[in-house]
Amino acid sequence: MPPVLFDTTILLDIFLQRKSHALASQQAVDLVVKNLIQRYISSHSVTTLSYLLTKHLVAKKSKAILTPLLTRFTVAAITDTAIRRARESPIKDFEDAVAHAAAEESEIAIIVTRNIRDFAKGSIPAILHEMLALRISSEKEYGKRR
Numbered sequence: 001m002p003p004v005l006f007d008t009t010i011l012l013d014i015f016l017q018r019k020s021h022a023l024a025s026q027q028a029v030d031l032v033v034k035n036l037i038q039r040y041i042s043s044h045s046v047t048t049l050s051y052l053l054t055k056h057l058v059a060k061k062s063k064a065i066l067t068p069l070l071t072r073f074t075v076a077a078i079t080d081t082a083i084r085r086a087r088e089s090p091i092k093d094f095e096d097a098v099a100h101a102a103a104e105e106s107e108i109a110i111i112v113t114r115n116i117r118d119f120a121k122g123s124i125p126a127i128l129h130e131m132l133a134l135r136i137s138s139e140k141e142y143g144k145r146r
Helices: 008-015 022-034 043-056 059-072 080-088 094-105 129-145
Strands: 004-006 039-042 074-076 110-113 126-128
Touching: 004 008, 004 022, 004 094, 008 022, 008 039, 008 043, 008 110, 022 039, 022 129, 039 043, 039 094, 043 059, 043 074, 043 094, 074 094, 080 094, 094 110, 110 129, 126 129
Parallel strands: 004 039, 004 110, 039 074, 110 126
Antiparallel strands: none
C-alpha cells in the first residue's frame, strides 16, 4: 500500500470526539497502523491540532495527545516551495492546497479525508476515511495475484 496523508479533520474527529465521524476516523487510523502503512500528517496539522486541542481541552492534555501522535505519524514538511505551489493550486481551500502540496513533496500517494471535494482538482487522489479499508484490502488482494 502506498503512503497516505491524513487530513487534519480526520484527527480532529478523533481527538474532539465528533459524534458522527470519530469512530470511522479512528478505524481508518488504526487500520493504517495495523497494516504498517507509511502514514503522514502535514506540519500545519500539528500546529492546528495543538491550538484547537489546547482551546477545547487543556494544554497538558493537548501535549499528552500530540506526543503519541508524532510517534505514529511522519510529519510532511511544508516548505517555501509547497506554499508557493499551494498559492497557484486549483484547490480553492488554501489549507487543503498546502496539505496537498506537502503530500506531493513527500511523494504521498493518497490523501485520507472527509471532504474529497476539496481535493478533487489535485494530482493526488483523495479518499473518504470510510473507503480506506476497501482500498487496503484491494491492494492486498492485488498483491496476492501478482
